[in-house]
Amino acid sequence: MTTSPTPSSPREAYVLGGNRIPFGKVGGAYARSSNQDMLTAALDGLVARYGLQGERLGEIVGGAVLKHSKDFNLVRESALGTALDPRTPAFDLQQACATGLEAVITVSNKIRLGQIESAIAGGVDSTSDAPVAVSPGLRRALLTAARARDLPTRLKAFAKVRPADLAPDAPRTDEPRTGLSMGEHQAVTTARWGITREAQDEIALRSHHNLAASYERGFQDDLVTPYRGLVRDQILRPDTSAEKLGKLSPVFGKRLDHMPTMTAGNSTPLSDGASAVLLGSADWAAARNLPLLARVVDAETAAVDFVHGHEGLLMAPVHAVARLLTRQGLTLGDLDLVEIHEAFASVVLTTQAAWADDDYCRTELGLPGALGTIDPAKVNVNGSSLAAGHPFAATGGRIVAQTAKQLAELQAASPAAGPFRALVSICAAGGLGVAAILESVPTTEGDPR
Amino acid sequence: MTVLPPSRTVTGPPPGTRVETLPSVPGLGGLYVRGAAGSAAAQIPGRTTATTLPAVAHRVEGVRVDPGHLTSYQHLLGETGSDALPSGFCHVLAFPVATAVMVRTDFPLPLLGMVHVANAASVLRPVHLGDALDVTAWTQDLRAHRRGTQLDVCAEIAVDGEVAWRGISTYLAKGVHLVGGAESSDAESSVTADASDQESSGEVGASVVWRLSADVGRAYGAVSGDRNPIHMSALSAKAFGFPRAIAHGMYTAARALADVGARRGPTYDWTVEFAKPVLLPGRVDVTYTTGADGAWTYAGRSSSGRPHLAGTVIPNA
Structure with a gap:
């Protein structure tokens, strides 16, 4: 692969595909597996699916949130275990639960600048093999x-x-500066926005049903490779119901004045897993006859002051999305798909409640008024972390790969329309939030460069 | 082009072999007790011993791999955590079935004291975690050797009726002269010759150091079930004439296979010839060379240059 001179203006970066292993329960199917085992398995599956044996890719970027000190070069070591050309460089990145999405943004920016032609963004986490x-x-x-x-x-x-x-x-997993767990933080935010137990359980129910349906219709067949005997996500409960979820006792916010609403059913459990996303320039994809699933349009990272209680710990994506949409001249109404990482069901609800609040959007986001509302039918259409599980750094790759594929399906179903647009929003520890916009690639588009 | 290893030229048990199906994989602990008893009985003067191999193959059907067992093996040997079984792990799966043949009363040689001198194995098609494995093992080709008697212990793993893996382990019963005829050559001389050939050929080379701790024998004993006393501790090894515990030969060969890693491809041949045992704790300097055909040769030596093992890993394109 020759590197052409850096173009004077940025070109485009595309999501070409993805692969992950089914996510396991803590102490479940991957109880004995290390981060390196799982990330290598996710990369191996991607290499096999896209015929990348012996390819020297531009870069592999990824990470793990809970990482043993011996795994300082986790991504490079994992890459060396695959059939990729050993001359493929790699580095580790870590931004709590946003690690996977930040890896996608990092490599797509390098592709856009002409520094690399192809890349894999990935992430892995094991709570079963956490460092002690x-x-x-x-x-x-x-x-x-x-x-x-x-x-x-x-x-x-x-x-x-x-x-x-x-x-x-x-x-x-407690916040170092507050001593509160993420769940306790979000319980405060949930109460502040008046989110009900029923609304949270409804989000959890939809997540399980949507993910189960996506497996049933074969949507996950080329996104997930079985590993260690696990074929589907171990947490997924296709038969869960509002009654079953309603019977669970609250686990967070029990010391608040409000009635506690957050249960094990509407909070994401600890889990093990890995994911990988293949990205490339249009030329690189064309040379390998790989279809362009989605264009990485833009991204924004925000942080909030949760330490002094001014804003909720997991509310940073609210700010990131507001700035991102403003920069792109878009509104919530321009989005066809919205992925809001379900750290807790209530995150999906507090995020949307904030965007719909005129006063909040004026004072906190500096907008002329409310950002608006989203049709619930567009949110997390193939299920999210409540049903799949959330191996911290692996979540971004899971969401980006399945969202890009969903965009490509929307485009294929309506060739004359589009481009279809998706928003990905991921909250993270430390009051961090990362958002990105992906867009389908209309088939009529000429040279995408 | 490299000569095909015996694991690719052997095609199943010799004609006339009777297949005995065992209900499950036998436990190696019990087999060693029987093997030790058999070995002791063989020492009794005047005891008549068979001079032919039993024309019997042992088979266990529908063997399933335990994921935790595979993971432990992969972590110990430095293999990636793939669902595809490394060839060395297939050897571990077949080893108890093969050992069951060697502790039969009609098997002519003592189990303890036999030396593993060479091994060849072929992954003919990838074998995966979750596959139902039919494991068959037999012995063949009892032959005279300058220092005793040699034979091949053969094993096959079939998936859905198709042989997916085959391994040939060559053993030497030192000082036991059962059969006459032409003596086969000594493996050690070819180990040394192979190793020096590679170095002069100027191919791409790599160097790796293995620092083996004192408990490597126990660790490999745990994942392989091969708890031969010569590997378990200095004390138990002394009883068999070794100054310290020695590493399992197959542990060292499997380390070399793991070092070649993904470059071996999904199907490959893997051979090894063992020379001087590796005393534990110990250090082995290993060199790897490859040529245009993608075949790897490796050689492991002590720091003073004495050969421990040498072999090949050849991807099947």
């Missing part, structure tokens, strides 16, 4: 002892270790 660290006290003793030149100094280092130091440090 030693306490700071024991770590200091071990490092001091390792540097010591004689036995007495070595022994002295351990003399400072207290019994409490021997307890391992398990990874925590």
